[in-house]
Amino acid sequence: MNTEKKVITRMAPSPTGKFHIGGVRTALFNYLFAKHHNGTFIIRSEDTDKERSKPEYEENMLDTLEWLGMKHDAFYRQSERTEIYQEHIKKLIDSSNAYEAEASKDNPDMPVIRFKNPNKIVKFTDLILGDIEFDTTELGDFVIARNIETPIYHLTVVVDDGLMEISHILRGQEHINNTPRQILILEALGFERPEYAHIPLIMSPRGGKLSKRDPEVIPAYEYKDQGILPEALVNFLAFIGWNPGDEREIMSMDELIADFDISKVQKSGGAFNIDKMHWINKQYLNEFSDTEFAEYIAPLFTELKSTPIYDESVMQKIIPIIRERTNYLIDVQDMITDGELDYYFAQPEIDTEKIIWKKDVKEGTIRHLEEAHELISNFNGEFTADLVKESLWIYAEEVGKGNLLWPLRYALSGRDKSPDPFTLLATLGKKTSLERITFALSELNK
RNA sequence: GGUUCCAUCGUCUAACGGUUAGGACGCCAGGUUCUCAUCCUGGAAAUCGGAGUUCGAUUCUCCGUGGAAUCACCA
Numbered sequence: 001m002n003t004e005k006k007v008i009t010r011m012a013p014s015p016t017g018k019f020h021i022g023g024v025r026t027a028l029f030n031y032l033f034a035k036h037h038n039g040t041f042i043i044r045s046e047d048t049d050k051e052r053s054k055p056e057y058e059e060n061m062l063d064t065l066e067w068l069g070m071k072h073d074a075f076y077r078q079s080e081r082t083e084i085y086q087e088h089i090k091k092l093i094d095s096s097n098a099y100e101a102e103a104s105k106d107n108p109d110m111p112v113i114r115f116k117n118p119n120k121i122v123k124f125t126d127l128i129l130g131d132i133e134f135d136t137t138e139l140g141d142f143v144i145a146r147n148i149e150t151p152i153y154h155l156t157v158v159v160d161d162g163l164m165e166i167s168h169i170l171r172g173q174e175h176i177n178n179t180p181r182q183i184l185i186l187e188a189l190g191f192e193r194p195e196y197a198h199i200p201l202i203m204s205p206r207g208g209k210l211s212k213r214d215p216e217v218i219p220a221y222e223y224k225d226q227g228i229l230p231e232a233l234v235n236f237l238a239f240i241g242w243n244p245g246d247e248r249e250i251m252s253m254d255e256l257i258a259d260f261d262i263s264k265v266q267k268s269g270g271a272f273n274i275d276k277m278h279w280i281n282k283q284y285l286n287e288f289s290d291t292e293f294a295e296y297i298a299p300l301f302t303e304l305k306s307t308p309i310y311d312e313s314v315m316q317k318i319i320p321i322i323r324e325r326t327n328y329l330i331d332v333q334d335m336i337t338d339g340e341l342d343y344y345f346a347q348p349e350i351d352t353e354k355i356i357w358k359k360d361v362k363e364g365t366i367r368h369l370e371e372a373h374e375l376i377s378n379f380n381g382e383f384t385a386d387l388v389k390e391s392l393w394i395y396a397e398e399v400g401k402g403n404l405l406w407p408l409r410y411a412l413s414g415r416d417k418s419p420d421p422f423t424l425l426a427t428l429g430k431k432t433s434l435e436r437i438t439f440a441l442s443e444l445n446k
Numbered sequence: 447g448g449u450u451c452c453a454u455c456g457u458c459u460a461a462c463g464g465u466u467a468g469g470a471c472g473c474c475a476g477g478u479u480c481u482c483a484u485c486c487u488g489g490a491a492a493u494c495g496g497a498g499u500u501c502g503a504u505u506c507u508c509c510g511u512g513g514a515a516u517c518a519c520c521a
């Protein structure tokens with residue numbers, strides 16, 4: 001492409017709703033492209049629709065981009081640039097490229113301003129899609145302003161892109177049909193034509209347009225509350241419609257900037273695959289130290305921490321256990337909600353049916369638990385999972401692993417599913433473990 | 447319907463016109479301690495269809511078919 005020219009890209013969202021995932025991806029590609037070329041990334045809030053634009057949406061957009069680490073080099077707000085648009089509308093009228101037309105749709109007394117369409121074939125080369133050709137005749141003399149003070153999207157975009165010297169317009173493919181009319185206006189105004197790159201759309205997991213009706217698709221900033229790490233979201237979104245050309249799956253923002261190549265961007269839309277996002281998030285979580293992970297999940301435990309059963313030393317021990325079951329925060333939330341963590345802090349209920357291994361009978365279960373109690377009582381030394389396992393393993397192999405392991409694990413956890421008994425033993429400690437085995441035996445002997 | 451764009455495993459994708467069509471997510475099976483999870487190994491899984499060009503098409507051309515976007519005095 002044009003290497004001498006300074007690269008300036010822009011993200012131009014209209015703040016009419018919470019910033020969504022598609023907007024983030026468009027911003028990301030603009031950001032990556034600009035930074036890859038040592039260029040400038042501009043944010044321009046397109047808030048000319050007074051009815052629908054809200055400051056809180058603009059704020060949400062800015063918060064989202066900041067969270068994700070996309071710093072902008074300049075910020076503009078279209079609502080503050082009305083005189084500029086006015087000037088350009090006048091210019092178009094004066095040069096006979098636009099004219100006041102009959103009547104406004106909702107106000108018969110007010111004329112609108114239409115662009116005088118030269119009715120020609122417009123061709124442009126899209127950096128992603130290649131050569132594209134439109135016959136603009138079908139557009140007619142389209143409206144560019146409701147009145148001299150109220151410009152319409154097509155006019156403001158062209159004026160701003162021109163004045164801000166945007167070198168590359170990277171935007172969603174839904175804008176491709178807008179391009180010819182914008183080129184027409186741009187030519188009438190005498191601006192230099194930028195390069196265009198229309199990015200493939202992110203599609204619903206079920207095909208079609210991304211919609212609020214897709215349950216996994218939420219406003220981008222809300223993924224933060226779900227414990228999606230900014231690096232993970234950026235990584236994930238960058239890989240919808242782009243890849244580095246090798247087999248890497250995990251890339252940091254810096255690596256993405258270094259390797260981003262617009263010519264490798266896909267032409268067709270890509271589905272939003274939430275499972276992959278969660279997997280990527282886990283990859284980043286794996287980089288955390290136990291301390292960092294503890295901080296990550298801490299907000300979910302404030303309630304538990306205020307109860308008398310809470311034990312900080314136990315909490316420390318179960319961090320690794322929680323960790324390997326966690327892709328993102330909601331997984332931890334689910335564990336808490338489902339009571340999967342309760343038995344670490346309090347004696348669980350024992351179901352005397354479930355404690356009996358499927359291949360064993362009640363008498364056997366009692367005998368094995370008594371033996372386990374005996375072996376653990378006599379255990380001297382550091383109470384670690386590995387060492388405790390050694391002391392029980394010979395017996396376990398003798399009687400059949402499941403015959404001992406299942407009831408032992410169940411006695412400790414009161415659950416069908418849990419970590420292995422040795423991990424449980426080490427986590428609960430010798431004293432508590434023995435108490436639970438005794439309790440299970442007393443239940444069985446009732 | 448008009449216009450524009452697109453088409454490789456279920457999904458994200460790789461493959462100078464020559465590969466057993468590769469990788470990742472997910473799925474299935476086996477293993478690592480009974481269960482769950484993690485991890486490891488293995489497996490199933492794709493070039494939309496038809497012509498043409500070519501010694502040879504996933505790749506180039508055309509025609510179908512399918513999908514998407516857009517058709518505002520919203521952006």
